[in-house]
Amino acid sequence: MNHGFTDPSRCPSGPSAAERISTERSSPAGHRPPVPSGRTVPEKQFGAFLVAATLSGEEQLVVTNQELANRTGLGTETVSEVMSFVDRASLVNKSPGKFHVTETGWAIAEMYQQDETQARLLLQEQFLACSSVTDPVIEALHDAPVPQELLAQRLQERFSCKGRRALYLLDWLVLALVVRRDSSKRISPSVALSATAGAARRSEAPAPVPEPGALMGMTNRELRALPPLQYIAVLDNVADLVSLASA
CATH class of the missing domain: 1.10.10 (Arc Repressor Mutant, subunit A)
Structure with a gap:
């Protein structure tokens, strides 16, 4: 399903590349705590993200914090903190004083208008990756x-x-x-x-260490428990390996 991702080959003319924010992170996320703003409730923070996505749009236009503050009624410091948090979840790309929505952020904002549960599942993927x-x-x-x-x-x-x-x-x-x-x-x-x-x-679990004396990855007890035909096949494989090593 197409979630509104931008096809660069079909983008209308607009701001030049120099006027856009680089899609690379402008600063390491590890330098700020991974928690949202405490200046306003999360419902308003998510609402601010939806407005931010609308302002930036499918074309991923650059929006200033002041523009978003004017549209939402939030202070610029609050807007900056909200955008820093959603930047961590890769919903926007933020640099000092401005941002633009990412393809994923735009897809979530667009989907939220159609199917709230599906949008929340898309949001889940972003947070699980963080x-x-x-x-x-x-x-x-x-x-x-x-x-x-x-x-x-x-x-x-x-x-x-x-x-x-x-x-x-x-x-x-x-x-x-x-x-x-x-x-x-x-x-x-x-x-x-x-x-x-x-x-x-x-x-993160360490790889299992073969038991001493294991043959072809199997212990003596496991070898003895094999059916006769499988046991013969294992011995044939060992003989092949020995012949290759001595060749």
Whole structure:
């Protein structure tokens, strides 16, 4: 399905390449904490992103923070912090004082007008790919379900952030279907987050060390348990290897 991704060969004439922000990151994301602004609630932050995507459009036009502030009624400092956070999730590309929406960001904003759930699933993919956010959350949810306030306190300590920024991060992660919040405001990892954590653990697990005396990767006990024909095939393979080595 076409989610509105820009085809560069069909882009209308507009700002020159020099007037666009480079698609490369303007500064390392690791120099700022991976938490959203604490200046306004996440609902308004996401709304600001949707307005930002509309202003930038499919053509990925450059928009200034001041333009977005004028359209949303938020302060420029608030806008800057909001754009820094969604930049981390690759929804926009941000540089000092300005930004443009990414292809993925535009696709999510466009889909949100048609199918909110599908847009949230697209948003989920972006956050799951952001290990600087998800790794600490997975660690903090080791004894899930965790009361929201306690989890926010753990993340506040982990990210060395103040105010409600950790709570607001949880609101973003609920929106992105990365975590689940029940009626008692307890937080659990989503199936997708648990699967991501499991895959990461498997990739980090050391390769199994063959047992001493193993032949063709099998121990003596495993060899003796083979059916006769398979046992003969293994011996034939060993004989072939020996003949190749001595050739």
